[in-house]
Amino acid sequence: MAEIIGVRFKSVGKVYYFDPGELRVEKGARVIVETARGVECGEVAMGNRQIEDQKLSKPLKKVMRLASPEDLKKVHDNAAKEKQAFKVCEEKIAKHKLSMKLVDVEFTFDNNKILFYFTADGRVDFRELVKDLASVFRTRIELRQIGVRDEAKMLGGLGICGRPFCCSTFLGEFQPVSIKMAKEQGLSLNPTKISGTCGRLMCCLKYEQAAYDDLLRTTPKAGTPVRTKDGRGTVVEVNLLTGMLKVAPEKDSAAAKFYPKSEVRPIREGRGEGRQESRAEGRGAGRGEAAPEEPQEEK
Known part of the structure; x- marks a missing residue:
């Protein structure tokens, strides 16, 4: 330990x-x-x-x-220097006519390095900018290109829910989010409704995904043949959160009804119930009972 x-x-x-x-x-x-x-x-x-x-x-x-109190004062002084460095860097970017957006500036505690964070659509040749900044600040300069999610985390703001961004309040690290999560959670696939201010898929899609994965494992999907108290049918609609399934009977698909998933049993063709029915028919025919003839199509 x-x-x-x-x-x-x-x-x-x-x-x-x-x-x-x-x-x-x-x-x-x-x-x-x-x-x-x-x-x-x-x-x-x-x-x-x-x-x-x-x-x-x-x-x-x-x-x-x-x-120590002296260390904390130095941190405070560095914060003031960062604001000044931000203005200087913006002026230098405009002077060199670079297509980049400065997001944040950070001094190391011992002032041995200054980090400039920026966003850009592609690669940027900032070698001359670095030389210019080094001549002004007389220390090591590092320019670091970041993504739009990192930009949102640094700048902060309000999400479409009306609350401060998750990434700028409590998320220490970004988690991978996919469009598959939105599909499995039954959300609208309209990009404006499932994307955050940064333009990427909302981080909160990840929060409940484990619960949906568990529900998907135990809930029949739409199109699954099932047996209910009213007979055989097919699942036509699923509500994962309530556990209710809309089942259309085999004989009258228009008379679909909702059932709790605890009252619905999937029918697995080729085994289970289907195999039991086949054995039952075989035993009846063997005792002299004629098995029903299959209707023949006219040729």
Whole structure:
């Protein structure tokens, strides 16, 4: 077992594990840690706890120290610098006539690097822009192209439900969402109704998918032959959430009725009920009872 703490560097970002050493850290505290891109100040999202060694992919870096008032002041000063850097970068983009949209600027805690996040329709040759920015800020410059979902997460906003974006309030990482989920949940396939502000499929389609997958495993699909208390029929409509099935009888398909799925038994042709009926007919014919003749088509 290893003792770890979870640290995130953005308000709604991925949580990274670090070794607290002898420190006892509470959730919400600020700590100084060393990351792949340099020294950073992060917020503790998960206090001290034990975790199995097998769940750790590599040795953890140790927490350097708890953030001091001077460290927090530096973080505040960096935020002010980011706003100024944003304006400068926009001016440089316009000067170089680049087809890109600046989304956010981020200073590392030790000011060794400035990251500029942008969106663009395709690849952008920003080599001259980097040189221009480096001559202004006298530090390492990194331009990082992001997608529209990341842009929505950074900027925030209100979704069509009237609530703040899920990605900017509590989703640490994006989950894959497919049009198949909308189909299985019986939603309208109109892109304007199932797409978020970012233009991609709404993240909330993923929330109930596990429940729908479970219901789909236990509910007959439309077109399935079934037996009800009123006889044989075919499922013509399914409501997964209520568990009600609309079944059309074999003899009168217009007289379809709704049944709870607990009162409906699927008929699997070639086995089960169909096989039992065949055996019954065979036994009757063997005892001297004539099996009914099949009507012959006229040629």
